[in-house]
Amino acid sequence: MNREEPHYIADTIVAAATPPGRGGVAIVRLSGPDAGAIASHMLNRPLKARQAVLNTFSDANGETIDHGVALWFPAPASFTGEDVLELHGHGGPLPVAALIKAATELGARRAEAGEFSRRAFMNGKLDLAQAEAIADLIDSGTQQAARAALRTLSGEFSNAVHHLLEQLIQLRLHVEAAIDFPEEEIDFLSDRQLLARVDTVAAAMHVLGERARAGRVLRDGLQVVIVGEPNAGKSSLLNLLSGQDAAIVTEIAGTTRDILRERIDIDGLLVELIDTAGLRDNPDRIEAEGIRRALEATQTADAVLWVIDSAKYSNSEPELPAEIPAGIPLLKVRNKIDLSGETAGIQNTMAIGISAQTGIGVAALRDELKRVAGLGDIGEGSFTARQRHLDAIALAQKHFAQGVSALRNDAAGELFAEELRLAQDALGSVTGRFTSDDLLGRIFSEFCIGK
Numbered sequence: 229m230n231r232e233e234p235h236y237i238a239d240t241i242v243a244a245a246t247p248p249g250r251g252g253v254a255i256v257r258l259s260g261p262d263a264g265a266i267a268s269h270m271l272n273r274p275l276k277a278r279q280a281v282l283n284t285f286s287d288a289n290g291e292t293i294d295h296g297v298a299l300w301f302p303a304p305a306s307f308t309g310e311d312v313l314e315l316h317g318h319g320g321p322l323p324v325a326a327l328i329k330a331a332t333e334l335g336a337r338r339a340e341a342g343e344f345s346r347r348a349f350m351n352g353k354l355d356l357a358q359a360e361a362i363a364d365l366i367d368s369g370t371q372q373a374a375r376a377a378l379r380t381l382s383g384e385f386s387n388a389v390h391h392l393l394e395q396l397i398q399l400r401l402h403v404e405a406a407i408d409f410p411e412e413e414i415d416f417l418s419d420r421q422l423l424a425r426v427d428t429v430a431a432a433m434h435v436l437g438e439r440a441r442a443g444r445v446l447r448d449g450l451q452v453v454i455v456g457e458p459n460a461g462k463s464s465l466l467n468l469l470s471g472q473d474a475a476i477v478t479e480i481a482g483t484t485r486d487i488l489r490e491r492i493d494i495d496g497l498l499v500e501l502i503d504t505a506g507l508r509d510n511p512d513r514i515e516a517e518g519i520r521r522a523l524e525a526t527q528t529a530d531a532v533l534w535v536i537d538s539a540k541y542s543n544s545e546p547e548l549p550a551e552i553p554a555g556i557p558l559l560k561v562r563n564k565i566d567l568s569g570e571t572a573g574i575q576n577t578m579a580i581g582i583s584a585q586t587g588i589g590v591a592a593l594r595d596e597l598k599r600v601a602g603l604g605d606i607g608e609g610s611f612t613a614r615q616r617h618l619d620a621i622a623l624a625q626k627h628f629a630q631g632v633s634a635l636r637n638d639a640a641g642e643l644f645a646e647e648l649r650l651a652q653d654a655l656g657s658v659t660g661r662f663t664s665d666d667l668l669g670r671i672f673s674e675f676c677i678g679k
Contacts (some may be wrong), residue, residue: 237310237347240266241339242331243678244324251319253296256327257678258336259344263311266334267300270315270327275300285315287330294323308344309351342675346668349660356660356671357386357617363675364447364612372496376446376610385611388439389658392432396628396655399425400648407641426632433628437621442602443613445530449491449498450601453525456535457546461563464584465535466490466503469594494594497601502529523551531557531600538568538581545579557600561593616671620657627651 240260246253258266267275271283277300285294296317306312317323332338342363349359361380368374379385402422454462470490488503504522526532532552536545545560552558560579565572565588570581573592580596582589631647634640657667 237261237350240336241343241347242328242336243339243344244328245314245344245678246319248321248324249319250321253316254319254324256315256317256324256331257344258313258315258331259306259308259310259339259347260336261311262335263313264300264302266331266336267298267313269334270330271298275313277302277305285317285327285330287326288333293326293330294318304351307353308347309353310347339677340673341677342672342679345675345679346672349668355383355386356668357389357658358383359660360614360671361385361612362679364614366676366679369449369491369498370493370496372610373446373498373612376443376612380443380611380613385440385443385613385617386659388436388611389655392429392436393652393655393661395425395429395432396648396652399429400645400652403641403645403648407645426635429628430632433621433625437618437625438602439611440613440617440621443611444615444618445601446497446610447612447614449500450597451500451502451528451530452533452597453502453504453522453529453531454533454535455504455522455526455549455552456533457537460535460537461584462533462535463488463503465533465561465563465582466501468584468587468590469499469501494597497598499597523549526552526556529556531559531597533559533561535561535563536579537564538562538570539564542568559593559596559600565589617658620654623654624651627654 237260240258240262242256242258245255245257269288270286271281272286273281273283275281275298280297280299283296283298284292285296285298287293294315294317296315299314299316301307301312301314303309303311315327317327328338345354345359345362348354349356354362358381361377365374365377365381368377399422402425406419406422454466456462466488470492490501490503492499492501502525504518504525534548545562548558560577562568562570562575562577562579562581563584565581566583566586572581572583572589574596575581580589580593582593584590627647627650631644631651634643634647660668
């Protein structure tokens with residue numbers, strides 16, 4: 229869909245904008261064309277725009293149901309772009325239910341999940357990436373993730389996308405202007421200005437993709453699977469990084485037989501550590517199932533910590549299981565350097581020397597995890613992104629690369645222009661410039677009611 233035309237919605241919605249339960253204040257929000265009429269019935273007095281008024285709240289029969297503060301936001305200067313009424317009443321389930329019931333009896337309907345934010349998007353108050361950032365801000369697991377969500381909400385991500393879109397559009401205009409003169413022989417490969425623009429757009433796409441990937445990790449966290457032989461120190465490392473005795477540690481090989489998950493915060497990066505059964509030949513039936521689950525966990529992980537007993541493998545390392553996916557970031561962790569005497573931190577073997585017993589080298593391991601996440605200097609320039617955004621950017625990169633190939637190999641300007649159009653459409657879906665209603669339904673259904 230193209231969101232450039234103004235959007236009109238005929239009905240008025242109502243929902244609690246604060247979480248259910250008991251508290252000092254609860255907010256009930258209405259949005260839509262009948263919000264003003266409903267306000268007149270429930271408040272029995274006119275309201276001034278953006279001015280808080282202490283008032284009684286009445287039901288459809290004129291019976292008082294609560295006392296509180298009313299706020300009126302006339303369209304278009306409101307969150308949704310429609311007439312919005314907020315009723316700040318007492319924070320109990322019964323007063324909230326009574327206010328919502330009164331509003332529905334006067335013509336409103338109960339809002340669906342994310343419907344207020346969807347209306348804000350439809351009315352041009354937010355683009356899609358900004359609307360998604362609202363949910364990301366609410367669900368933030370760390371302070372850095374919350375700050376990054378605020379940057380996305382303020383438009384930093386969208387501005388980067390729009391800048392790249394503008395570069396694509398200018399490149400299309402250049403190519404299509406040349407195509408419009410068929411009587412002239414056009415040698416695209418000798419057009420230095422065109423080739424310079426191609427290189428500039430390619431570099432900008434790469435940078436945006438990397439920033440979005442880091443933003444996805446900042447939003448969702450980094451999933452790291454710890455694998456290695458029995459007694460290599462996997463559970464000890466989990467306990468050290470998490471700061472608690474989350475896993476049982478003994479000298480008996482095969483103590484860990486199932487997957488154990490712990491979440492930690494590394495300078496604002498949320499990391500889910502997954503401790504697994506030790507990998508070895510000829511395990512018993514229970515251990516074999518634990519090993520199967522361990523290797524299965526690596527298939528969807530963002531990174532793998534390959535823990536090696538440096539006291540056992542002084543000048544070598546065990547063989548890495550073939551089941552671990554190729555291309556996944558792999559950090560070799562040579563544990564027990566307090567026994568082997570190896571160097572702490574980054575070693576010449578491109579491994580990280582640590583002691584899970586004493587804590588030596590763990591700071592370097594934390595830094596490496598941030599590097600793997602693409603957040604070496606986490607936070608200040610980051611924005612949140614979702615897998616949907618990464619897929620859209622990857623599709624745009626694919627079309628752009630196909631177009632460049634057609635241009636360089638066949639001098640096919642028409643094919644290049646068409647691939648640029650497809651890349652533009654893919655990139656535009658990030659902010660919702662071209663978005664299907666089905667996609668919108670899936671996105672906003674993940675929001676909470678009242679947002």
